[in-house]
Amino acid sequence: MPSPAFHAPDTVEGAIALLAADPLARPLGGGTDLIVQVRSGRVTPSSIVDLKRIGGLSGVRRDGEAFVIGAATPCTSLKDDAQFSAAWPGVVEAANLIGSVQVRNRATMAGNLCNASPAADSVPALVAAGATCVIAGPAGRREVPVEAVPVAPGRTSLAAGEFVIEIRLPAGRRSGSDAYLRSIPRTEMDIAVVGTAANLEFDGEGTCTSARIALGAVAPTVVLVEAAGAALIRTRLDDAALDAMAEAVRAACDPIDDKRGTISYRKAMAGVLARRAVRIAAERAGVKA
Amino acid sequence: MNKIHVNCAVNGDATEFLCDPGATLLDVLRDTLGLTGSKEGCGSGDCGACTVVLDGEMVCSCLVLAPEAEGRSVATIEGVAEGSVLHPVQQKFLEHAALQCGFCTPGFIVAAKNLLDRNPDPTETEVRYWLAGNLCRCTGYDKIVRAVLAAAAELRQERTPACTRPRQ
């Protein structure tokens, strides 16, 4: 099999042209999934389009009321942005649980999203955060919630020639925080058996006013559990509320048995970790749960 | 197949090479440039034996396509010592017997140096998590962690003016 061609365009338009011209072309962000897949023969692209030379696609910036994370931004550099880290500690910690430091110095959240693994660590945190992404393609640009991108394991809703150019999260948070926890057998270097993200807002009294709970690795795609969030809203995260939240989380799980975990363990852990993630998010928000 | 011409800096030296577009940076380092200090233990980013520093950030060179190196700076284990003078991390690995077979050692040293370059006083836990992407099957990590902490201590001493150094 021939080696794929390599392109490193310096504009979004250049990348779109390359991707649109070749249905077997694949965009390259950090490469930590793509290169492994190419080397093992699981995917056989005819060309690889490196996005990292495109101006404006690397780094975190503010755009009015939004943080904008370029698609080519490696996970570790999210930590370098103090404002972003303070606003979205759960997103930053989720992105910085992927693989090792070596991997995170390359891996990007956009790549994590578009790889469409149900176990992607950063995706539940992004979904809980209400993140959107901007997709560029031959038909122009569109902005969608991040959860609209993965549609099945390994498959996305991106059309031919389209790729994610940036991820956007609300800036200027008021009185909330977020957290992400995952279950893995070791302490590092594993794929999530279950991932849970919580993004909470509180009023001045410590009553929860908004709650988004998202789960990874318990269904073919990331799950936003609205009932779990609803169970927390208008509560002070008392035990009854947390129990109801965890119950809703477990009910929302539709996992599989595989080499990384069983259905029953995944369901159980989703409940346990969601509870813990909610407590951490509340603590970060200065609320005692 | 169409080879790609790449210009980059390897251990500070201007370097050019031709590579297959699908070749990894590790392939080029080992097979084209003869720098076999970076090892391939897995080819999938799971062992860290191929760790190099790319523009200041450590990466698995098996997860970098060689053409991506265009215009960039690559630092490998071969460039850690200054001439024949070992870096304190290398010296402490020797003094603490932090290697047995030595196959994972280049990756550990590159990663540990990269840690100490940015954090001169890491805790044991920070060292362990920083190095979690580097597998060692021989040592149980005990002597590796001690060597890195000892190297950090020595580097901190070096940065302290001689007159204020505590007496031994």
Place this chain on the structure above:
Amino acid sequence: MTGHALRIIIMPPFDKEFFGTDRLSLAAVNLFDLIGKLDALAPGFAAIAQPRVHLAVDGVLETDWTRPLADASEVIVLPRVGGG
């Protein structure tokens, strides 16, 4: 024939694999001689003796099979264990 009869204890699996007994009485000048005599009783034993067998003379493992057995009283034939 030289020497006195030695007590030969055959440990598993060789007792059942080759000899059908775990006790023999044989005279031998040294361990190579003993292996030869054991092979006569159970053809094929000599071929696997070096790779698979340890011999102990009076309770001590012996790697020198030329060692004279004039003063010995017991030889144990047991499976060789190497290591990793």
Place this chain on the structure above:
Amino acid sequence: MHAPETMKPFRHIGTRPVRPDGVDKVTGKALYGPDFKAPGMLWGAILRSPHPHARIVSIDTREAERLAGVKAVATGRDFPTLESLVMHVGEGASDIVDVAHNCLALDKVLYEGHAVAAVAATSPEIARDALALIEVEYDVLPFVLGLEEALAQDAPLLHDNMFTKGVKPRPDKPSNASMRVEMGAGDIEAGLAGAAVTVEGRYTMEPVHQGYIEPHACVASWNGDGQAQIWCSSQGHFSVRSLTASVLAIPQSDIRVMPLEIGGGFGGKTTIYLEPVAMILSRKSGRPVRLAMSREEVFRASGPAPGAIIDVRIGADADGRLVAADVEFKYHSGAYPAVDAGAGVSSAIGHYRIANTRVVGTEVLCNRPAAKAYRAPGAPQVNFAVESALDELAARLGMDPLELRLKNAAKPGDPQTSGLPWGKIGWIECLEAAKAHPHWSSPLGPNQGRGIAGGYWGNYGGPSTVNLSVAEDGTFTVATGSPDIGGSRASMAIMAAEVLDVPYEQVRCVVADTASIGVSMVTGGSRTTFATGMATVEAAGEVRHLLCQRAARIWGASPEQVQWRSGEVVCLSGDKQGETMSVADIASRSFHSGGPIAAVSALSARGWLPGFGFHICDVEVDPETGHVAVVRYTAIQDVGRAIHADYVEGQIQGGVAQGIGWALNETYIYNEEGRLDNPGFLDYRMPVASDMPMIEAVMVEVPNPDHPFGVKGVGEVPIVPPLAAVANAIKAATGKRLNSLPMSPERVYAALHPEG
């Protein structure tokens, strides 16, 4: 034996100097198996079976041969027809026919990943593409992976001619049981019937891999005149030579094996996989050929340690005296007969004095890669069962588990399972050291538990050759035939420097190739510091003797008038009384006093002693998730005498880490098609740095009287106790006994939450 006159105080023994090969290894200069390239070299690749069990109907290589850049293609038909011959394969006996067929299958493939054909081409890409052009027609057969399934009456048979060894009368039907070993003493049923307390249980685990980070690799160059060179990393280049020569039916002296640095072995590099294949490809192409495994190939096709089912019954009287132990286990041997049952039987219960015993081991063939030695091969599995059961017994007796072990511990002179008496072992000393260690009495936090376990390994001696030569400037070179995996060059230099009483740096040690030093057995069996060390000591003593003789002749004195003192020769009487002659003085005149000075020691070391270890492990269990963190670990071991203290500690720490990995997360996972589902480091979960605590290695020194410095083997023992030590700690933390490895979070959680 030229033992030093004074055993203490030592000048070098027990110190911690920098290893001579160290700088090469911290600077990336050291050349390992995959690093070597020969001029004009071709790149090889191996086609592997996708089926766990199939008959090879045909292999059509014509398309591959036609691909531009392909220079040779090989299949099992290219090997000569071999007669069955049992050989000592590094660490155990194997039939050379099986070794050959494992390198390239002939009529049947016996596991997913079994090699069926190979190519050599001008680039790795062409070689890979050529593999895709080889057409193999398979007649797919039913397969079997499990131990009990493989022993069932209607199980698919791997080998039609396999009649269980060790069974009388010989079975009339072939089966997948390749070997049965039974040992024991007394009357087991009567013993158990008379026990006041008995425990019984079944313990299970899947195979695990040695997990060395360096994949197998070699370069072979075989000329038309029959002579060949092989560059490879292995635990024993002499084994590579003898096995490759036997598979190819050529003289051993026609092969020169150049040992490259080895990136970990742990028993898994005591055999061959690639070398004969590279040889065939080289002969066919007329070029050097490189073959290297990917990580995935290492997992799919190289030797794991056997998985096991172990049934244990142990009984004690009311005072806690063990009265009976019945252990019956089955081990995977994979595609070909292996050798772990005998070792498992020997390693099960011999560390305790028990009047009535029965230990039975069965090796079971199944459609998995052929099991290979892994650090104390066969011992950790059965030890996990026995030491777990002992913990249960102590609980039933209401007895301190350490006291139970102390009360029953075997002493020198007590019989082993084989009936042989134990020599000067340090088992009791380890137990006493544990009792006195602060770890044993330290407090535990919430959700924490402390577990203990003891274990042992027989170790080995065997053949080694050392050449110690004196350079003209009076410095020394030690050449051995023992690959250095963990600092043995430093240990040899220490021992030679000790005998010669010279600075450590004045002795350098190298690993010589098969043409440059005499035959030496593998670096394995915890034998190198013991056996090669013994040869080093003997050679150093001989060189010291030669130097004295030479000085006497130069002085015109008689040998009795001189003496070795502080690294030089001193004249005791006559004209030259009081004069000294340095090694440099002697060596510089050696050409005119009888020639260069050197000594060879080639010996088969005897007098090795087993090693014993006792481990204390603290874990913290997350009761909501089942995650187990090892928070403190102390490993106490009788090392005889530590030569290089750092590398002895390193062996202990490394063995413990492997044992913790085995206990908690490592396991082979096969899917329903009989294919390995986790052939990589992502899902074959070896411990990473953040999983581990510091590991305190406590060296107890009960010197071996049959080694000049008291050495006992140290490398293998430390992997034996951790499985049970961790399990017992989890039991202490949670009240739950886990009988199956690995004790993953999911398994622990299931034990804690049986309701689901």
